Amino acid sequence: MGFERLLFYVFALTLVFSAGRVITVRNPVHAALFLVLAFFTSAALWLLIEAEFLAIVLVLVYVGAVIVLFLFVIMMLDINIAPLREGFIRYLPVGVAVALIMVIEMGLVVGFGYFGTGRYKLIPHAANYSHTQELGSILYTFYVYPFEIASAILLVAIIAAISLTMRRRESTKSQDPAWQVRVLRNDRVHLVRMISEKKK
Numbered sequence: 312m313g314f315e316r317l318l319f320y321v322f323a324l325t326l327v328f329s330a331g332r333v334i335t336v337r338n339p340v341h342a343a344l345f346l347v348l349a350f351f352t353s354a355a356l357w358l359l360i361e362a363e364f365l366a367i368v369l370v371l372v373y374v375g376a377v378i379v380l381f382l383f384v385i386m387m388l389d390i391n392i393a394p395l396r397e398g399f400i401r402y403l404p405v406g407v408a409v410a411l412i413m414v415i416e417m418g419l420v421v422g423f424g425y426f427g428t429g430r431y432k433l434i435p436h437a438a439n440y441s442h443t444q445e446l447g448s449i450l451y452t453f454y455v456y457p458f459e460i461a462s463a464i465l466l467v468a469i470i471a472a473i474s475l476t477m478r479r480r481e482s483t484k485s486q487d488p489a490w491q492v493r494v495l496r497n498d499r500v501h502l503v504r505m506i507s508e509k510k511k
Contacts, residue, residue: 315359318359322352329346329349333349340382343382361442362442380472383472
């Protein structure tokens with residue numbers, strides 16, 4: 312076993328573990344942190360197949376921007392974790408059974424001959440070969456419509472995240488500067504006439 316194949320198996324196992332923890336951990340903040348680990352491991356796998364541009368984009372865009380947005384939304388939503396912990400053990404066997412059925416179906420459709428590091432070999436390129444140029448030419452010619460659809464979906468997600476953070480909740484105390492400026496003097500001070508008490 313070569314060193315590159317050993318690195319591949321280490322990164323692949325780390326990616327599978329972190330992806331599993333993303334959907335099994337009950338704390339949303341911990342799930343976002345495991346998602347960061349999954350993105351970093353995926354970037355390392357991209358580096359192994361000599362796709363440096365995709366690895367850099369994965370780290371800068373997803374880890375640097377999307378994960379920060381996820382954490383921001385999670386903190387603003389103020390999610391109550393206690394109800395999420397209820398019923399986890401009860402539904403665990405059903406979830407494991409569904410996951411096993413999905414894995415078996417994927418294995419039957421794809422076939423185990425498609426997996427493995429020795430099936431696909433890297434094509435040697437010249438020194439002036441540019442992954443960025445090839446990726447851009449394919450992305451903006453053959454896949455221009457899916458790229459625009461994904462951009463529109465991401466824009467809708469950003470608008471929805473902002474609207475969730477700007478919503479009014481009963482437990483949140485906030486100030487309205489416009490209402491404070493429009494207040495009148497009689498609204499600030501209200502005199503109440505009271506009968507004086509006599510000393511005993």
